[in-house]
Amino acid sequence: MKKTFSLSMAWLHTWLGLYLGWLLFAVFLTGTMAVFEHSITHWMQPEALVKPAHAEVILARQLDIAQAYLEQHANREKGSNWMIAPISDNHPSLEVRWRVKGEAHEVLLNPLNGEVVSTRETEGGAMLTHFHYTLLAGLTGTLIVGMAAVVMLVGLISGIVIHKRFFKDFFTFRRRSSAQRSWLDAHNVAGVLILPFLFMITYTGLVMQPNTFLPLGIKAVYENPRALRGDAVQSFEQPYQAETAKMIKVSSLLPQAQAAIQSVGWLMIQNGGDAGAVVEFFQNLDRRISAVADHAAFSAVTGRMLGVQTEWRDSAYVYRGFVGIHMAMFGGWVMSWLYFLAGLVSCGLIATGLILFTIKRRKRPEHEFGAMSTRIYSLIEAINITAVMGSINAILIYFWANRVLPMEIPERSSWEVRAFLLTWLVSLLHALLRKPLYAWREQLVFAVLLCWLLPLCARLNGLPSLLEFWRHGDGIAFGVEATILLMGLLLATAIPKVSKAIHGVPSKRTAGSHKVAY
Amino acid sequence: MNDISVVLTCLLAYGLAYAGMASFSLGMEKHYVQARVSDLTASRKKLFKATGWSFLILAVLPAIYGWGLTIGIVFWTGFVSLAAISVVLVLSYFPKRLIWLGGGVAGIALSVLLLAML
Numbered sequence: 130m131k132k133t134f135s136l137s138m139a140w141l142h143t144w145l146g147l148y149l150g151w152l153l154f155a156v157f158l159t160g161t162m163a164v165f166e167h168s169i170t171h172w173m174q175p176e177a178l179v180k181p182a183h184a185e186v187i188l189a190r191q192l193d194i195a196q197a198y199l200e201q202h203a204n205r206e207k208g209s210n211w212m213i214a215p216i217s218d219n220h221p222s223l224e225v226r227w228r229v230k231g232e233a234h235e236v237l238l239n240p241l242n243g244e245v246v247s248t249r250e251t252e253g254g255a256m257l258t259h260f261h262y263t264l265l266a267g268l269t270g271t272l273i274v275g276m277a278a279v280v281m282l283v284g285l286i287s288g289i290v291i292h293k294r295f296f297k298d299f300f301t302f303r304r305r306s307s308a309q310r311s312w313l314d315a316h317n318v319a320g321v322l323i324l325p326f327l328f329m330i331t332y333t334g335l336v337m338q339p340n341t342f343l344p345l346g347i348k349a350v351y352e353n354p355r356a357l358r359g360d361a362v363q364s365f366e367q368p369y370q371a372e373t374a375k376m377i378k379v380s381s382l383l384p385q386a387q388a389a390i391q392s393v394g395w396l397m398i399q400n401g402g403d404a405g406a407v408v409e410f411f412q413n414l415d416r417r418i419s420a421v422a423d424h425a426a427f428s429a430v431t432g433r434m435l436g437v438q439t440e441w442r443d444s445a446y447v448y449r450g451f452v453g454i455h456m457a458m459f460g461g462w463v464m465s466w467l468y469f470l471a472g473l474v475s476c477g478l479i480a481t482g483l484i485l486f487t488i489k490r491r492k493r494p495e496h497e498f499g500a501m502s503t504r505i506y507s508l509i510e511a512i513n514i515t516a517v518m519g520s521i522n523a524i525l526i527y528f529w530a531n532r533v534l535p536m537e538i539p540e541r542s543s544w545e546v547r548a549f550l551l552t553w554l555v556s557l558l559h560a561l562l563r564k565p566l567y568a569w570r571e572q573l574v575f576a577v578l579l580c581w582l583l584p585l586c587a588r589l590n591g592l593p594s595l596l597e598f599w600r601h602g603d604g605i606a607f608g609v610e611a612t613i614l615l616m617g618l619l620l621a622t623a624i625p626k627v628s629k630a631i632h633g634v635p636s637k638r639t640a641g642s643h644k645v646a647y
Numbered sequence: 648m649n650d651i652s653v654v655l656t657c658l659l660a661y662g663l664a665y666a667g668m669a670s671f672s673l674g675m676e677k678h679y680v681q682a683r684v685s686d687l688t689a690s691r692k693k694l695f696k697a698t699g700w701s702f703l704i705l706a707v708l709p710a711i712y713g714w715g716l717t718i719g720i721v722f723w724t725g726f727v728s729l730a731a732i733s734v735v736l737v738l739s740y741f742p743k744r745l746i747w748l749g750g751g752v753a754g755i756a757l758s759v760l761l762l763a764m765l
Contacts, residue, residue: 300672300731302739322731325724418717460718463657467725474732 135291142287147486147509149280151516154479156261156274158520160330161472163258164457164465165609170253171221172609173531175592177237177246179221181602186240188393189380191215194243195225196379196398198236203227205402207369213396216240217413218461221605250541251531256549257524262334265546271341274334281331284482288320295321308630309488316481319474326471327478333455339448361445365426365435370404376429379408386410389425389437398429406430415461419446420453483513487565511560511568518572519556521620525579526552528613532587570627573620580617584610655759656713660706660722662756664730667702669749670695672734681742702753703727708760 162169171177195213203211204227212226223240226233237246252259264270289295299321302314320327335342340354347354379396386393394413400406406429411422419441426435441449453459457468487510489495498505530548534541560568584594595614598607672678674695679687706726711719737745 297675300668300675300678300735300738302735304739318732318735322735323728326728418721454721460714460722461653463653464718464722464725467722467729471725471728 135293138287138290142284142291143486145280145287146284146482149277149284150479150483151512152273152277153281154476154483154516155520155523156264156277157472157475157479158524159257159261161469161476162254162524163261164468164472165612166254166258167219167221168254168605168609169257170251170255172606173251173253173528174237174248175587175606176248177222178593178598178601178606179216179603183222183240184216186216188215189383191223191240192380192383192396193378194238194240195223196376197243198238198245199225199227199398199401200376202236203234203401204229205373207371207400207403209399209401211398211401213398215393215395217394219415219458221603222246249531249536251545252542256527256546262338265550268341271338275338275342278331278335282328282335285320285324285327285331289324292317292321309485309492312481312485312488316478316485319478319481323471323474323478327475330455330471330475333451337452337455361421361442361448363436363438365407365409366399367405367407367428367435369400372404373402374404374406374430376402376406376408377432379427379429382408382410382427382432385427385434386425389434390423390439392416394422401429404430407435414453414458416459418453418459419450420456420458421445421449480517483516487513507565508561510565511557514560514565514568514572515553515557518569518576519553519560521576522556522572522579523549523552525576525583525613528583529579529586532583532590532592566627566631570624570631573624573627577617577621577624580613580620583613653713656709657722657726659709659756659759659763660713661726661730662752663702663706663709663760664723664726665733666749666753666756667699667706668727668730668734669737669745669752670702671699672738672745673749674699678738678742678745681738682745683743705757705760709763712763 171179192213192215195215199211199213203209203225210228214220214224214226216223223238224235225238226235228234237248238244239246256265259265262271262274264273266273292298298314298317300318302311302318304311304314306314339347344354347357351357376398379398383393390410390412392413393410395411397409397411398406399409407426408429409424409426411424414420414422421441423437423439425437427433428435457464460467487506490506494502494506496502527545527549530545534544534548538544556572559572562568563571584596587594593601593603593606595607595610598604598610673682674687674692676687707719707723710723710726713719714722734745737748
């Protein structure tokens with residue numbers, strides 16, 4: 130019985146892992162990037178270079194500038210929502226947002242003089258986050274990602290079952306051993322050592338969206354599922370009065386707001402310019418794991434305090450805890466980097482798993498598809514290359530499109546996304562045309578060039594790059610670009626290994642027996 | 648916390664976790680041989696296990712001191728994973744350095760911890 134059980138677990142792990150691994154790699158890679166979503170967005174708007182002097186502008190002054198701009202430009206109508214996001218640790222510039230008939234308007238303001246910073250049109254890092262949980266395909270995409278997450282959990286558990294030497298091989302990585310051995314060791318070590326992260330991130334990714342994955346439970350209790358939110362978040366709204374009124378400076382409420390909620394992360398102004406206007410101050414989300422923001426509301430006309438919420442239901446803490454620990458907005462930059470590293474290791478786990486599938490079969494074909502086996506194996510190998518290198522290159526091409534596309538073309542930001550998506554197609558065509566190892570090497574070289582030539586490309590387009598970011602003291606943009614260069618270095622270390630495999634340099638164990646894969 | 652104390656706290660927690668993980672790996676026959684080329688006695692095995700656990704538990708202290716109980720435990724989990732990955736890499740690329748790296752890191756971390764407690 131035991132033998133058949135672990136054999137069936139191995140079967141499950143192999144096939145589910147292969148088919149969903151293709152998708153999971155892209156999901157984990159974009160999720161890893163999502164940790165630095167705001168930094169990436171900032172880097173993708175090089176016109177909005179921030180200087181240390183910007184961060185020193187006091188909060189009250191930033192609010193005055195933002196409010197003055199909104200009162201002049203934002204729409205005044207029933208149900209309008211203006212947002213002010215001042216400069217903070219995880220938000221590098223002063224930003225205001227509002228909506229007109231569902232269409233979002235976002236404007237960056239210079240905190241020194243209040244002028245609009247006109248930037249290139251881009252969806253920035255938000256696109257990667259969006260892809261991470263919707264594949265840019267709305268609800269259907271979310272359901273597919275959810276299914277992949279379930280398979281990931283199955284993969285983790287079946288992986289533990291078939292691993293067997295969980296503790297004995299805890300630190301074992303025999304990189305000089307045969308190809309299959311060393312890839313398997315890498316796969317096992319990556320999986321075992323960040324297992325807590327893998328379970329946490331996959332499980333919370335599922336449960337943080339109950340409206341999508343388990344809608345009926347909520348519908349059984351609430352007529353309107355949105356009422357669930359209303360049960361947790363206190364509302365201090367005021368009715369729309371349909372009569373214009375002069376608003377006070379919201380910055381004058383700052384001392385009161387800070388006394389009530391300690392730190393101010395962002396502000397919302399509802400029904401701006403109306404007699405029933407309300408301004409609400411929200412706390413930064415970095416104070417605890419649970420992603421709940423204490424908030425204080427005032428009348429924006431009289432300045433009277435309407436209410437404060439600093440206490441939350443236990444259920445809200447628990448549910449928003451799942452959200453918070455998935456999104457990692459707590460713990461500052463160190464935690465962001467820990468999540469980023471763990472994300473990279475997860476990508477490595479998935480990639481090594483995919484590679485193992487083909488290495489095993491290249492050595493000892495299992496003829497799982499009958500007469501078609503050889504053909505299907507090479508198709509699988511091409512898709513593996515697309516899933517791994519295609520995803521990496523897609524993100525890099527997205528960055529390049531951001532730097533290269535002319536400023537004035539209509540729908541500029543959608544062209545960036547198109548370039549991102551088309552890369553996968555090109556990658557697949559290339560992988561189908563070339564022999565597997567050559568395809569791996571060429572796409573690796575391409576990725577490394579994309580990483581390393583990016584600053585040069587920016588310079589040729591008259592945009593700031595690494596040196597200028599450093600000179601202006603824009604640490605965030607500098608960090609993003611430096612990280613891209615480092616990723617290039619990481620990818621470059623793989624190139625000689627693939628070359629060695631192509632030229633058939635035998636490894637120690639299998640010396641002389643046959644050409645070693647990879 | 649300012650950035651410098653954040654970095655110090657991280658190094659402390661990571662260093663202790665690294666010492667713990669290095670000690671665990673030394674308690675295993677094949678890695679002990681990898682690192683030292685000698686035999687591992689049963690009593691040493693126990694000793695390495697015990698020091699491994701002690702360092703891992705000690706690593707909780709700076710994390711909780713720096714970020715409080717809940718966030719601190721998340722940090723601790725992260726540093727323990729990172730430390731284990733480091734041990735794997737050290738064992739794989741420079742196995743002979745595992746011991747003095749682990750010992751050095753443990754020594755520094757312990758003295759900083761003692762200083763901080765005083």
